[in-house]
Amino acid sequence: MEYDVVIVGGGPSGLASAIRLKQLANAAGRELSVCLLEKGSEIGAHILSGAVFEPKALSELIPDWKEKGAPLNTPAADDHFLFLTETESIELPTPPQMKNHGNYIISLGNLCRWLGAQAEELGVEIYPGFAAAEVLYDETGAVKGVATGNVGTGKHGDKEGEPGMELWARQTIFAEGCRGSLTKTLFERFDLRKDSDPQTYGIGIKELWEVPAAQHSAGRITHTVGWPMDTATYGGSFLYHLENNQVVVGFVVGLDYQNPYLSPFEEFQRFKTHPAIKKTLQGGRRISYGARALSEGGIQSLPKLTFPGGVLVGDTAGFLNVPKIKGSHAAIKSGSLAAEAVFELLSSEAAGREATSYPARFKQSWLYDELWKVRNIRPSFRWGLWPAMIYGALDTYLFRGRAPWTLRHKHADHETLQEASQCARIDYPKPDGKISFDRLSSVFLSNTNHSEDQPPHLKLKDKSVPVAVNLKRYAGPETRYCPAGVYEFVGEPDAPRLQINAQNCVHCKTCDIKDPTQNINWVTPEGGGGPNYPNM
Incomplete structure (x- = not known):
């Protein structure tokens, strides 16, 4: 199937790209065929975010979004920023x-x-349930589209499955979200990261609750730092009050943490037992659960955004404002900017396959200025919580984001894990089934489902490494950094083996990021597999 533009991913950046392309084509009276592939069972099925949403980019893209019924129903009201100790909470001034x-x-x-x-x-033609599994290239080496994965080949490749579909395009927009499986291959093929810092990531874990009316205040926003994280580990929480007595509670842990015994999932469950948080959830009902990695490197970790035949948009490139704890507005803006550059290229008679005006449009936009001003906040946390907060205040109020230096990200997250012998074990409390829960009951609420008779989408490059290296040197960290119980070591104590429960995978990509030997490769499962998040 041939199109002018194929878009991989149905998140905010991919959808913004599609909408903007069609707006431009319609305004110019031109025919432009646009196809969007989404690996989830429907648009929104795999989308997970806090989310407090800044509508600036949406207002630029669709000025009459209110009249068209966009689901922005709960205006933000009061902001709270808390420092937690194990038993107390101290309200601090909310950073601007x-x-x-x-x-x-x-x-x-x-x-x-x-x-x-x-x-x-x-x-726009939208095809949910179709996972783009391979990048296609033409004879010049330029991207010419993508191919969807085969279906029905059997778990051990013992059946002849239906071949995937090739979708050819004049331009392909990759909007896969954080740690895109195809985007990784583009980084290598076109050396897109040669002039940028390593990307650094966090894992965000989130639950949706229905709470008693007396404990609910629509529009209230609370963020916390401190307990249960130590001051050397980047992390924090959010608690947002939606409409209809619903609240979202979540926790983010920077994946540059050092202790292999740390479990982001367990830290989140422990966090909810703090008196300042428990008072909101007590007597409530947990409705949904999910987890997703997010790109935290900021502007110095952005890769080259263009290559022959395509562009990168949204969190697959790393457009996230970490101090704001927001990326959706940046995703929409980057998608819109990319669409304008792609439309310009396709409308030009000049030769060339690369939308080179996209980076220039980005540098001239408010998004560049916004990300540039906060570039030093996240990397300052390598000094620890208190030095970072002091520096952040100086950077914000004294330098106003225009300090004459840029702090660098020096290491990829998988390089920061220390060996278990150098670290203290962390004893986590057992879940009470009321405020804190186990992994499997949580995964159940994510509505995750994969066809069990398909090749596993979590690939080990070397099957001996999990026991010989990860278990021996790092105490098997994959059993703790995964928030869905995908990885477990089974068998006799003197003959352990790694069991991969791929059917539990919520597509957070943490294993692909944090595995200390980079032995785990996350690829797309059959289309439609994975979580089905309601109202997340």
Whole structure:
């Protein structure tokens, strides 16, 4: 199937790209065929975000979003920023980047469903349940599209499955989200990261609760730092009050942590037992659960955004404002900018396959200025919590984001893990089934499902490494950094082996990022597999 543009991914950046392309084509009276592939069972099925949403980029893309019924229903009200000790909470001044007047507490999944409807009204062809599994190249080496994965080949490749479909395009927009499986291959083929810092990531874990009305205050926003993290480990939480007595509670842990005994999932469960948080959840009902990695490197970790035949947008490139704890507005803006560059290229009679005006458009936009001003905040946390907060205040109030230096990210996250012999074990409390829970009951709430008779989408480059290296030197960290119980060591104590429960995978990509030997490769499962997040 041939199109002018193929878009890989139905998140906010991919949908914004599709909408903007069609807007430009319609305004110019031109026919432009645009196809969008989404690996989830529907648009929004795999979308997970906090989310307090800044509507600036949406207002630029669709100025009449209110009249069209965009699901921005809960205006942000009061902001709170807390420092937690094990038993106490201390309210601190809210940093200016975290003030949310004019923003909305939303379900990003529901916003993407609405954006999908807007795109289809403009004539975009959207195919949910189709996972792009391979990048296609032409005889010159330029990207010419993608191929979807084969279906029905059997778990051990013992059946002849249906071959995937090739989708050819004049330009392909990769909007895969954090740690895109195809984007990784583009980094290598076109050396897109040669002039950027290593990307650094966090894992965000989130639950949606329905709480008693007396404990609910629509629009309230609370962020915390401190306990249960130690001061050397980057992390923090969010608690947002939606409409209908619903709250979202979540925790983010930087994946540059050092102790292999640390479990982001267990830290999140422990965090909810703090008196300042428990008082909101007590007597409530947990509705949904999910987890997703996010790109935290900022502007110095952005790769080259273009290559022959395509571009990168959204979190697959790393457009996230860490101090704001927001990336959706940046995803929409980057998608819109890329669409304008791609449309310009396709409308030009000049030779060339690369949308080179995209980086220039980005540098001239408010998004570049926003990300440039906060570039030094996240890397300062390598000094520890208190030095980073002091530096952040100086950078914000004294230098106003324009310090004459840029702090660098020096290591990839998988390089920071220390060996178990150098670290203290962490004893986590057992879940009580009321506020804190185990992994498997949590995964159940994510509605995760994969066809069990398919090749596993979590690939080991060397099957001996998990026991010989990870278990021996790092105490098997994959059993703790995975928030879904995918990895477990089974068998006799003198003959352990790694068992991969791929059917539990919520597609967070943490294993692909944090595995100390980079032995785990996350690839797309059959289309439609994975979580089905409602209202997340």
